[in-house]
Amino acid sequence: MPALVLIAEDDDEISTILDAYLAREGFRTVQARDGRTAIDLHLALKPDLVLLDVSMPRLDGWEVLAELRRRGNTPAIMITALDKDIDRLQGLRIGADDYVVKPFNPIEVVARAKAVLRRSGLATTAGILRVGPLTIDLDAYQARFGVGDEEVQLMLTLTEFRILAHMARSPAKVFTRSELLDACLPGSDALDRTVDSHVSKLRKKLEQAGGAGLMPGVRGIGYRLSA
Incomplete structure (x- = not known):
């Protein structure tokens, strides 16, 4: 891609x-x-x-x-x-x-x-999406955080991966919960709080890899991915 x-x-x-x-x-x-x-x-x-x-x-x-x-x-x-x-x-x-x-x-x-x-x-080439220290392999459904030998693979669920990849296409854009639901959980009956749960788990995994503060919440709106 x-x-x-x-x-x-x-x-x-x-x-x-x-x-x-x-x-x-x-x-x-x-x-x-x-x-x-x-x-x-x-x-x-x-x-x-x-x-x-x-x-x-x-x-x-x-x-x-x-x-x-x-x-x-x-x-x-x-x-x-x-x-x-x-x-x-x-x-x-x-x-x-x-x-x-x-x-x-x-x-x-x-x-x-x-x-x-x-x-x-x-940068998006050969199925790879890069935003700062994040590298997302869209074909292999894998995400890594870090640079060079310091890269850490993020163990994400499919929904967490979809949320991360979707937000990485527009770094710094603020996504509403409804936008993330439509893009990452299409056709489901999930509620906004379901997005909050997935994002919370994704944040913890980013923090454990050294990416604290990479996905801040925007009060009253939703979330953004900070490049």
Whole structure:
């Protein structure tokens, strides 16, 4: 499961070029032709990175970026023909991680995408998800905490693993109990307090491995994974 990149771009030619270059470098991609679709796909698929055009129908890139920042910290790179300093400042003010001006070299965009993912502390290649000292093997259903020879394997239940992996896809995002229920216990009749129980056990295992404070609670909302 390589990193998933959402390409929000209404120009078919540009979107196709970006898709081809990203795929060649091993990324998974999904495309949106308007801002509303981009927001819906972000909610449904939780991509690792968003490439975001400014001038799109239904909702423009600024509105999409503002909504992404309300939801969490998914890395976003603005790709636009707006090349004035005030436009760059607007993007950075709202929360863009980088800003690329059209026309661009697609090789440079791919390089910037890799750099932003590295800076965010998130890397997903060959089924591996890394957030700080956490390494999560999505294929083997294993999680380790630490660096190098100091790594400790976490003995997690399936539900604990699902919760950890789900939260690791969006480091620092605050997840409500309902979100965790829907994502990690789909179709069950579990209650919010069931999530609290699983998270409590997961926290203890992280603490025993040296990860105290890695999964703090946010009063009145839920939990987040601190990278």
